Amino acid sequence: MRVRIPEAELERIAQIGGIPLTWEEGVGADNQRSVQNPDSPALLREMAEAAFADDPDAFAEFVSENRHRIRDAALFGESGEQVTELLVLGYEAGIAGGSAACMNDLGALYYMGDLVEQDYGRARELYEMAAAHGCLQSVINLGYVYEYGRTGEPDYAKAYECYALAAALTHSSEATYKLGDMYSRGRSVRRDLGRAHALWEHSLELASDCVEQAQPAVRIAKLLVDPNCGDWGMQRDPLRALHLFQVAEIGLRLDIADGQTYYRRRLQEAIEGQERARALLEEEGGALE
Structure with missing residues (x-):
């Protein structure tokens, strides 16, 4: 009602x-508001x-x-x-x-x-x-409130519930990569970078454009240049990491241009990540000579 x-x-x-x-009568059958x-x-x-x-x-x-x-x-x-x-x-x-x-x-x-x-x-x-009225984006947004303790102490259990619920009910790239974050940081769940990686890859698949791709892309890329990635069942892949860092840079620049200036630090990570990936590729090329 x-x-x-x-x-x-x-x-x-x-x-x-x-x-x-x-209201005043306009032209034809439609009413128009006068100014x-x-x-x-x-x-x-x-x-x-x-x-x-x-x-x-x-x-x-x-x-x-x-x-x-x-x-x-x-x-x-x-x-x-x-x-x-x-x-x-x-x-x-x-x-x-x-x-x-x-x-x-x-x-x-x-x-x-x-x-x-x-x-x-x-x-x-x-x-x-909004969540009570069926808005799933608000469920995700509540996850941020709980995860970062915006109205009190952080509540990782509630944040996890919000991200998991939204990811289960909708094909949300955002909810999925945030759920991966919970596993990567061991918040409310056992730390598991293998599962985090799988969720970030799924988030990347769900992303509809380069802006949505930016967040999972930079996370995956950082794993692919990590010397310890083998501990989590992954192989280092600097070539794919370079591509993903570039995808992240484009999306993050668009986000920042749209007013989301808090992504500047993440943008710097994407730029520095490209340099690291290139250095690794040069090392691999030199080793093959």
């Missing part, structure tokens, strides 16, 4: 976007339109499709505060309509803390709400 959005919130959304609450202030930034109007849509998921979909415009406007535009305020209000309107996507995405907004004040507690509440 759709929850009614409070009139005060509707008025705030309308005022920010320059859209009145009343009181034609000088209002186009993005704000579009965001307000999406927030008023009948589909409660519409706002989350709009933000996903226009995330670069919204981020740039919020961080660098003259109407940055208005964009950020409307971003939160739009998500809240979708949540009032029962949108699990809006619950998850607003949670991510508070988790990241780059556009709004960081609030891990609020993020966790929203992730739990």
Whole structure:
């Protein structure tokens, strides 16, 4: 059942976007919203339109499709505060309509803390709400909250449960490589790099593009140049490692360009890994001469 959005919130959304609450007849059979202030930034109007849509998921979909415009406007535009305020209000309107996507995405907004004040507690509440509404991405996101102790002490058992549940219920490359991380670090389970490797390989298979490939690729590549990889039933393979480090570099650069600057350290690992793989290949070539 759709929850009614409070009139005060509707008025705030309308005022920010320059859209009145009343409807006027448009051309043909469709009704169109009139714009009181034609000088209002186009993005704000579009965001307000999406927030008023009948589909409660519409706002989350709009933000996903226009995330670069919204981020740039919020961080660098003259109407940055208005964009950020409307971003939160739009998500809240979708949540009032029962949108699990809006619950998850607003949670991510508070988790990241780059556009709004960081609030891990609020993020966790929203992730739990979204998970209860069937959003499996929120189950994965809760895994991060538990694994890194964002709202208290780390709880590796709960993190493992989240990643394992998401990996079992959906073909998620992210959930699968995070499950591999639990085995590689021995968190809540016995450390087993062989199993971690198998999960990372499966994650790589599930990845739909180079951005998704980046995380499992860099993990596998690091194993393939590890002199102790034989202890876990693997053979050192610097040629494949070089390729995977290169795949990881491309995906990580795209992630960073998309605002995920916390991957800079992982990018450096991918770049340095290529140098190490090349050095190993040169050593092998010299040994064959």
